[in-house]
Structures are given as C-alpha cells and as structure tokens.
Amino acid sequence: MPPEQSPPTGQTGHGHGHVISFDPTVTDHDHHDPAPAGGRAVRIGIGGPVGSGKTALVAALARSLGERVRLAVVTNDIYTTEDADFLRRNAVLPPERVEAVQTGCCPHTAIRDDITANLDAVELLEERFGDLDLVLVESGGDNLTAVFSRGLVDRQIFVVDVAGGDKVPRKGGPGVTTADLLVINKTDLAPLVGADLGVMTGDAARIRGELPVIAQSLVEDPGAGDVGAWVLEQVAAVRASV
C-alpha cells in the first residue's frame, strides 16, 4: 500500500489474516487542555465497567472522608439519575452536594469528548459551596476503554471487579493501563467465582509499571480505607502543585 493510503495509526490494512487492532495505550484522543488548577476543588474521576462498584466506592469515600474534606459529587448516567438518587437516598452526602448529569449517550463521550455538561456540574457545585476541597466525578458504567479528559479531572481512578474473572487486568485498555489508580474491587467474591487475586494484581502491576493498584472489598472494608488514603494524598499533591 502506498504511504498516502496507509491506515490510521494502530490499524492494520485489510489483508486476509490480519487482525485489526488499536493500540490500547494510546490516550491522546484527549483534545482538552488540563483545567487550570488554582482556586478550585481538586477533581477526581471514577470510571470503570458497569457494576464494578463505582457508586459504592463514591458512597464509601463520602462516608469516610466527609468529615475531613469538603466534598461534593457529580454522577453520570445514560438515561436516569439512578446513581445520584442512590447517594441521596442513602444520605451519604446532603442532597445539594450531589449533581447528576444525564449523558444520553455513551458514558465515555461525556467524560472525554464533550465534557461541557460535566464541567458545568462541577462548576455549579464549586459556586454553590465556594470552599470545596474535592469533587468526585463518577462516570456511567462503560467498558475498558473509558477514560476521563484531563480537562475535566486532575486524577482518575479505574474500578474493575473480581466477578468479571481474573483475566480482566490482562485485557488492558487505557483505563487499566493508564489510570492514576487501579482498584480491583469485590475481592470477597474471588473464591466464589474462582478468580485468582494473585494473578489479577500481578498482571495489573506488570501492565501498569509504577502506577498503583489497590485490591479491596467494600464488604470487608466499607470505608475504602486504602483508596481514601490515596485520595487524600492526591488532594494534597494537586494543591501543592498550584
């Protein structure tokens, strides 16, 4: 194939026997500049596949950090406000500290490509409270490719769960490979589904290099202690970098 007809980066041609593949580590789809950090809350995104435990993690962090940092939450759902309703119903935060974004589209579009609705929700909370330390932005449940734009969040956590089997970290994708923190959730279910936690954490460490991995069970640790400690470190680090 002449160079002018070459396929886009990461894609092979159409020849028989070729596997069409995209480089899962390519994250430069992000066309937003990082949000200026001064004079606003630190923003941490929480993404991951459907049902991996994102809302449960947000609820745990709100309960355990609520006394130590001034916190608000933005939730994303496709058609409903289910996650925001759960947080309000369970009274983990005063209702006015939770804003819901109904994406009406693939969750990753609203956290990566057109971040306007999410930025509006974050800024609404910042204006409403004036003195927030931290805004958690929970993505709608998506697949292994969903990552946040750096224009929306300062740090991102990617949550996978043991119930999907111990192959999940090995499958990679930008959430698993590049998130600032990978959480392997529901470790209590490992014996029930025959998942080997050593394989999961080993694969994750191999793929992620220096980036941290926390394996946890919100049944056994309802306050998400290790993740909470990481979040507090990030709030301090982002503040210190301004």
Ligand SMILES: Nc1nc2c(ncn2[C@@H]2O[C@H](COP(=O)(O)OP(=O)(O)OP(=O)(O)O)[C@@H](O)[C@H]2O)c(=O)[nH]1
């Ligand atoms: N056994 C067990 N169940 C958990 C744990 N964490 C969350 N769950 C349960 O897993 C289910 C899904 O959790 P959610 O927090 O709603 O998951 P989610 O990622 O927010 O789901 P979506 O918003 O639909 O993508 C709920 O029934 C939780 O109670 C855990 O550590 N162990």
